[in-house]
Amino acid sequence: MTYLAKPKIAHPSLPKNKLGLTRRDYEGSLSTLCAGCGHDSITAAITEACWGLSLEPQNLVKLSGIGCSSKTTAYFVSGGHGFNSVHGRMPSIATGANAANRELQYIGVSGDGDTLSIGLGQFCHAIRRNLNMLYIIENNGVYGLTKGQFSASADVGTKAKKGETNFQPPVDPVLLALTLGANFVARSFSGDKQQLVPLIQAGLAHNGFALIDVLSPCVTFNDHEGSTKSYAYTREHYEPAVHADFVPLEREITADYKEGEALPVVMHDGSRIVLRKLDAGYDPTDRGRAQAYIQERMKEGEYLTGLLYVQTGEKEFHELNGTPDTALNKVPYEKLSPGSKGLEKILARYR
């Protein structure tokens, strides 16, 4: 059997969250990715974020497509259902699942191939529907499982392991999401857990579609000299523009920031994100200017990171559809069927 259950070690001194659960309770099975893979750091960040939020494990639904990144949904929160679907089609599974039960939290984990090539269409339409989910792209610019082909996020001029140069311009998920009207758009780096964990927490709390594009170097096929998605290159070129602290509902905001520098954003559930601008020229609440600035910096080879754009108060998928606050899969059958009397009335029109 190639499946390995991660042994659960219950150490009494492990810190517990509100539910009395330890970080271990939010882990999944053992990762089968390469040692040093950026994706594993993201898995750890998701685990940490969910533990920190005291999420009921069974209330987290984990969705993915195909590829290295998509395997990772098995590696965290084993108490939640997972669905590893088909290549590039995770958003449609997420849409159906969310339509059936809006009471759960949906996290989708995808890769740059899964999202930006084969799944580009579904990705765009999930944004258009403002599906209430957190969508994480583990972006490494390369196809790992098929051994190193360029993906659609590969930068112009980047070199493959075998020396080939990419000349096609990349699809940037952050700019794309901004164009399509996404209201929570973030970029991060798998090597920056401090930035990533609160982003994931904020993304889960956001009411509507939340995107986090996480630069996540592939140690095996894209970590060489000449690659623009290597650890070294990413560390050098990623630039935190906005720091987001996530403040859960139950915690008082203790101001450890100076007035004027911080911008608290109240989320749907009453929790808050406190944004701190690290780059003076940046405004994370202005879609057009954010877009222009990200693009400008990109031309200079810099990747701005952090919560790059946030807008709360927009209607998500169910609110747009007018469905009830409770899950559709819980509506009793008696409420759904018109019954024999109802049928009689309907048939009158066809006589």
Next chain:
Amino acid sequence: MSPTTITPRTDAGSGASHTPGVNDFVIKIATVNGTGSASANSLLMKSIFRSGVPVMGKNYFPSNIQGLPTWYEIRVTKHGYVARSGRVDIMVAMNAETYARDVKEVASGGYLIYDSTWPRPSLLKRDDITVLGVPLAQLCNENFSGVRTRILMKNICYAGALAALLDLDLQQIRKLLAETYAKKPQLVDSNMKAIQLGYDYAKQAFQCPLPLRVDPRAIEGGSKTSGHIMIDGNTAAALGCVFAGATVAAWYPITPSTSLMDAFKAFCDRMRVDPETGRKNFAFIQAEDELAAVGMTIGAMWNGARAFTATSGPGISLMSEFVGLAYYAEVPAVIFDIQRVGPSTGMPTRTQQCDIMAAAYASHGDTRHVCLYPSNPEECFYMAVQAFDLAERLQTPVFVMSDLDIGMNDWMCRDLKWDDSYRPDRGKVLSHDEIVKLEKFHRYMDKDGDGIPYRTLPGVHPKGSYFTRGSGHTQYGTYTEDSVEYQIVLDRLTKKWETAKRLVPRAIIDATAGSDIGLVSIGSCDGAIHEAIDRLKAEGVRVNYMRVRAFPFSEDVERFLAAHKLIFVIEQNRDGQFRSLLTLETRVEKHKLRSLLHYSGLPISSSFIVDGVLAEVRPQPRPEEQEALGAAG
């Protein structure tokens, strides 16, 4: 062409045609798409239906919004036949573009009605038919203003002329118009005026009514249409989805399936909106393509809602990958395939049964899917409900294989009935308490020996969580690349398939003829076959009949095939797909099966079947007759 295939080129029929008469004839109306003829045609059909005389209507329309030729066939049938007979007794030729072929199609002794505002002596060369000229354009130009109104009223006007010729009840027509235009009463008067113009002209110009007329009093035993409705299969299927308790509907627009989704939405907007909160107890999602549509369906059913999608051939091709996932990961899904002419885009507004193989084995790898084959709208209603029960009971995708003829034409059916004691069969879904009691949950284990495992829904209990995947998995639900573990699951799926054979609707078998010749068919061929059986009987050929209603084939299908020496497999595609499926999935000896293949895009006719069977089973002429024939040739 293989020797086992018989494919007559036309539906017109030869020796097997019968004589038309009162309450037994066919009208065909040739018009231009987008000129409002649809209202005129349904007005005619419904007024006949309401008078108690059985009627059939078929719409042959182009893939176009305006301008291309379109035909509507109304068959008045005292026997209550629901299929085409294959002949045309009265042609209403309103389209100059198709005039020549329309005139040609009228059976000898029949009638041609045309707009005599522009006389066409050159085309009226047939002396075996009666030509009735009505100056429709002139009448409408004199009485109505506005180009568009004149065009629309011209079509209502021919309905008026037909009302006089066929002896239809004008009061009934007015009543129908009042129902149709309940919200626009001014249209009732203008339409009625056009009806009256045509009616009065025909009354004074011709001897009304014609020998081919509608006479409710001549129907033995009174009304043959009470206890019946006129409904199309897509509406009936949508109604089935409402009654089945479906809450999530996802689709991508494609002819001829779109009206199913439109109907579902219309029913839900009326009956599924909470009167107190105004909230909708349904989610109606127009997807970006068919891949997403079926993905949403699968996602929703995985998460415990009843969900469905509707599509046609091209959509089936696109959905196949996901269908394979649902088969292997054992997720229920309901997919309506309203089949249309293929291959590729084919003829989107014409009918065929050409996705039989594509649906049965959709997707790569070893996959087989439950398919239901409704034969009319009534069955679409019941099978829609059954499809959800089967999908959830078997945890697998279920296809409902309707077609354009069933889906988009109004059929006379028995009243739909509903049993209020019905409750959805949600299959083996573990409740919260059942999960808690388990020592450990194993998603893909065969606990009951029927090949159907237990499943859990997200959000219920962490002990019930598992990982759904299309990659290799063990019976415990974990990832595997181990040959033995992989095969355990695959073999259990085979066992589940055997269970499916016992759960799907059985074939309908009529062996009263006691013949060793059998007809075997599926779906919308049924109406034409029933009529063909009557006509064959009149010719001295008796046949048994089996209509298969589901794949996998149950044991009764095997028995019928084994019990007959010669079997005609009747279906509407070129390659004999249903015959192929029978040879692959039963023990039948191939040589016994003769294909009768109708794939013109029009619904199959009884004449086609009669001719096909007679070509094979009619006793050969005696030697002396053959000599005589040879000498004559």
